[in-house]
Amino acid sequence: MKIWGTRDQGNPVRVAIFVEEKGIDIPFEPVDLLNGEHKQPAFLAKNPAAQIPVLELDDGTCISETVAICRYLERLFPEPALMGRTPLEEATIEMWQRRVEFGFFDAARAVFRHSVPFVKALEPVQLSEWADLNRPRIVTGLEMLEPQLANHPFVAGPDFSIADITAVLPLRMLDMLGIELPDHCPAVARWREDVLARPSVAKVLTPPQTAS
Ligand SMILES: N[C@@H](CCC(=O)N[C@@H](CS)C(=O)NCC(=O)O)C(=O)O
Structure with missing residues (x-):
């Protein structure tokens, strides 16, 4: 494979x-x-x-x-389960995964593709108005997560799941896109730190050190 x-x-x-x-x-x-x-x-x-x-x-x-x-x-490779074990867990994780992907992730993707100059190679017609329209949608996507994250460590509940993984890229991009986490979303801020510091995430996103 x-x-x-x-x-x-x-x-x-x-x-x-x-x-x-x-x-x-x-x-x-x-x-x-x-x-x-x-x-x-x-x-x-x-x-x-x-x-x-x-x-x-x-x-x-x-x-x-x-x-x-x-x-x-x-x-x-069922362990550790990242997409749920029981029917209810599977449905709950899928529900949150889709909420994160179609809300927060897609809005950040639109801003990235339509405002970052080097992405013009992939998005030849960059519409700054589309980027501007999607900036507030990023914040709306995060606000939707706040009550859930105030009551649970991760997006879909007690365990880290594919729903959190979907959020990694947009969470990491916020600074580059000029988006500040709203003050009224402290649980999102806590979760962002937890997720970005997670060993799997740090390992994938930290460039290997080269001896030179
Ligand atoms: N829905 C696809 C989206 C994949 C996607 O957007 N891939 C981007 C790279 S991050 C791509 O291949 N873009 C090529 C292009 O824009 O021409 C998935 O979930 O895998």
Whole structure:
């Protein structure tokens, strides 16, 4: 098995953290998005949507979409459970995962893609109005999480889950996007510190030290 995508950039980060939490070792194969490698026939044969990450199995089967990849790995490596064990846990985690992804994550993604200059290689028409419209949606997404995080250590309840993993990239991007955590969201601030300091997250997002 291998995963197409750069381990510490974009959506592959979510799979890399998932893999770290499981304690398994799957190699990552970088894809040069800025030079359009993902739009070449060889990559399109793996994912016609021209996106990373893609999990390629030893028989050549390819699975794309971050959550689908995580679902497959969860079935193969059930411990520690990151997508729930009981029907109720599974549904609760999926509910929060989708709330985080379609609210907070998508708003941050829109601001990132439409306001950060180097992303123009992927988003040739950057609409600053779309970025501006989505900035307050990031805050709304966080405000939605505040009451939940005031009562639970993690987004979906007592345990770290895929719902927290989905939040990592946007949480890390807030400073770059010029978004301040609202003062009335102290539980979100606490959770952000906890999640970004988590060993799996730090390992994926901290560049390896080179001797030079
Ligand atoms: N829904 C997909 C989204 C994947 C995605 O947006 N990948 C980005 C990198 S973070 C990509 O490949 N973008 C290529 C492009 O914009 O041309 C998932 O969950 O995996």
